[in-house]
Amino acid sequence: MTPPPVRLHTWLRLQREGVPLGARADALCRALRGCAEVRQAFYLGWQEAARIYSHEGSGQHLPPGQGDPLEASDQRLFDCLAGAGHLGLDQVRQLDCWLSGRLRRAAISHGQAFDLALEEGRPGLLLVEVHEGVSLDWLGWVHELLDTLLAVSSGLQRGSPLLGLDPQPSLLLDAEARPLELNAALLALLGDRPLGELAGYLPVNQRSLVHACLDQRRAIENVEAQCGERILVWTFIPDPQESRVLARCREATEQVLAEREAARARRLYRLITENTTDLISRHTPDGRFLDASPASWTLLGYWPEELRGRPAQGLFHAQDLALLVQRASDALEQDGYHTMTFRIRHRDGHYLWFETASRAIRETYTGAVVEVVSVSRDITARVQAEENRRRLAEVVEANTDPVLFLDADGRITYLNPAARRTLLLDEEQPLPALAELFSADELLRLHEEGRRAAESCGVWTADARLQPPGGGASVPVSLVLLAHHAAGGERYYSLVARDMTERELREAQQRRHQDELAHTARLVTLGELASGIAHEINQPLAAVVNYASASQRYLQSLGRNPQAAERVAQGLERITEHANHASEVIKRLRAFLRKGQRRMQALDVAEVAREAVRLCAWEAGAKQVAIVERLPDNLPPVYADRVLLEQVLLNLLRNAIDANAEAHPGQPSQVELEARAGEGGWLDIEVRDQGPGLGDAELERVFTPFYTSKPEGLGLGLSMSRSIVEGFGGALDGQRGEPGGLVMRCRLPVH
Known part of the structure; x- marks a missing residue:
């Protein structure tokens, strides 16, 4: 080969x-x-x-x-x-x-x-x-x-006298753009690459260029060819007599890339100038507009053509004019740049806050300022936001409620003066840890439930007690936790703790008043049940007297009656039973009349309901009313005060007995007392009567204090009963029964 x-x-x-x-x-x-x-x-x-x-x-x-x-x-x-x-x-x-x-x-x-x-x-x-x-x-x-x-x-004719000594990479091409000869510079450019790669150094349309060059008999210049990361610029020179073309190239990578970058920069500058929301403007040294970007219409209501030749100072606020112009002129002359914040008038007459950065363009030889280029931004919203933040900071400082700022990790970063007073901290004392201010349970609830609710809903509220870190009495507070985002996207929280000491005192006083009122109502109830109570006590006392008299007679006949001793023993046993029964009645009455603080405990509703039935059993029997009990033994316990719950049930039962006696005088009737476990963790107690019932208007008013349909009533029974049940976290309401009468439903949360 x-x-x-x-x-x-x-x-x-x-x-x-x-x-x-x-x-x-x-x-x-x-x-x-x-x-x-x-x-x-x-x-x-x-x-x-x-x-x-x-x-x-x-x-x-x-x-x-x-x-x-x-x-x-x-x-x-x-x-x-x-x-x-x-x-x-x-x-x-x-x-x-x-x-x-x-x-x-x-x-x-x-x-x-x-x-x-x-x-x-x-x-x-x-x-x-x-x-x-x-x-x-x-x-x-x-x-x-x-x-x-x-x-x-040495004897051959030189085909291309200049090709060999040409410092630029060159080659001869025939009429079909096939390479004939290469000079040394092009060989050096190719290196060890095979000749088949030469086409990669030439323009992709080299054949069309050669044809056009020969047909038109003119040179074709500045044709770019991309070879990897290198850019070559080719010139095609025709030789029509020999039907060939001399192709010369030069390395132009840096030049072409620089021109492309410059063109890209010009396009980008034009794109930014035409589309930016900032106002880009050129001014004479004395402040007159030479040109402005189209944003002038959006920001100021003037088209660029309207601003040309107009002094910028004419748009300044009068209070900013004197100080700004002189300061800007001095800064541009000395430093060459200046940034200022000022108010400028919109075409409609209102003022905007602008932040303008200006740079001086100087004459090359003398250094004199010949032009000023400015970039202006509307910061009205930012200024107003800063003003709102300043006012908000003043409100937080002056707030009488303790305010705490927490970071994303739960560390306290700020306490307002009210918080320091409540926590007994001086200005010089360091910020305490959050764990020093709350109990472990409240802190866990704040971190888990509070943060989750604040981040999803924006706010979380709860009651807690705020403990000064240096010791002292804890303060009852109502907490409000708010979630915020800082400008950089960081999460932080504000915790507002409203002092609820006065509310706690009022609630305690209200509870005492309610207990007093409930005790008075129990006394009134027992007064109304006096006949039944007397019957409950007289009956066992009469039996005790009878058995005692009989026992005395048997004692006198001990000598002649062999069964006398046994009869005396039986009489003493009966006396003991009836005395204990009377004692239980008195104990039950004393418990019902007990006066003191509420004792919340887990209760068996069926047992409490049966006790209420026993208290009003004599009254029901006197009015020929039978109380039908539907009280299962497997009911879930509820958390309440036994005496108050018994009082509520007694009120409902006595109202039902009175309603039956009114609707069925001298005739037998019945009242149903039913308790059952409801849905969603509730226990329902219902009292159904066979009375005349109530209309819609009366049902709405029956729980209103001092409203009653009884001539001798005070109108406090149902109102007080509802307050007691709501204090247990439950509800008390009434509705008309299906066949007639009234149904009172007491709903209590299961313990």
Whole structure:
């Protein structure tokens, strides 16, 4: 195989053009490496003074030889080549010369070395390494071809006198844009890349460019070609007589990229100027508008054309005018830039707050300010927000309620004066930890339930007790936790603690009054039940008297009646039973009349209801009213005060008994008392009567204090009962029964 024709023609043209030896050597080696059989090719020139061969060109070099370089010599190799003309590389490796060591170090052994002088009067050596298994016979033919070409090259006509010495990468193209010859600069640009990659350095439409260049007989300039990250600019010069084109290129990567960046910057500047919400303007040194961006219409109500030639000072607020103009002028003259905040008048007459940054443009030689460029931003919303924050800060400082600021980790970052007074902290004392102010349960609730509710709903409220960290009485407070976002997106919280000491005192007093009223109502109830109570007590007392009299008579007949002692024992047993029964009645009445603080406890509703039934059983029997109990034994417990719950049930039962007696005088009737577990964790107690019932208007008013339908009633029973039940967390309401009458439902939360 012979070297590629284009590369061989290029080397031959460079040889006859007389370009530097290195360029010719590189072109020859590239042409040989274009052969599939060739692995490496090196050209070395003979150094007469040093008596060694050294590399020519910029291609790959062999490694240095072995031994002392000062004693290196290739004289033996030079003499052998002068006689034989060529040697196998295995023969060269056996010679005692400097190059043989270089070949051994490079592991090159298969190929030939030729005596070849590329420059007249200066011997040279061409080393060609071929792949293993390739015959060396054709290398002799290549050597003869090269010698022949060298011999005739000086006599050939120069095809392109300027191509060889052109410092810019150049090549000749035929009419179909096929490469004919390449100069040394283009070969250097290609490096070791194969000739097939040359198309990647040319414009993609190279064929059309060559046709247009020849058809129009004119040069085509400044055609860009992208080659990886490099940008080449080509010029195509026609040679119509020979139907070929000289293509020259230059490296223009930095220039083109800079121009593109400048064009991009200009487009970006224009885009920003036309679309930014800020006002970009140019002014004369005395403040007159030279130009303005379209944002002037949005911000000030003036189109840029209306502002040109107008003094900017004419739009300033009168209070800002004198100070701003002089200060801006001095700063621009001294420092070259100035930022100011001022009020400017809109076309409609209202004022806006502007923040303007100005920079002076100076004359190059004198340094005088010739123009001012300003960027103005509407900060009205920001100024108003800052003013609102300032006012809010004053409100927080003056607030009589303690206010605490917490960060995302729950650390206290601020206490207002009211909070420091409540916590007994001086201004100099450090901020306490949140755990010092609340109990463990309240702190856990604040961190978990409070934060979750504040972040989802914005606010969370709860009651707690605030404990001064240095000791002292805790303060009942109503907490309000608010979640906020800082300007940077950080989460923080504000905790407002309203002192509820007075409310707690009022509630305690109200509870005492309610207990007093409930006690009075119980006394009234017992007064109304006096007959039944007397019956409950007289009946066992009468039985006690009878059994005592009988026992005395039996004692007198002990001598003559053998069963007298047994009868006396039975009488004493009956006396004990009836006395205990009377004692239970009195104990039950005393418990019902008990006066004192509420005792909340878990209660069995069925047991409390049966006790209420026993208290009003005599009254029910006197009015021929039967109380039907539906009280299961497996009801869940409720949390309430036993006496107060019993009072509520007694009120409901007595009202039902009275309603039945009114609707059925002298006739038997019944009242149903039922308790059952409802849905959602509630327990329902219902009292149904067979009375005349109530209308809608009466049902709405029946729980109003002092409203009653009884001539002797006070109108406090149902009102007080509802208050008691609501104090247990429940509810009391009434509705008309299905067949008639009234149903009172007491709903209590299950404990």
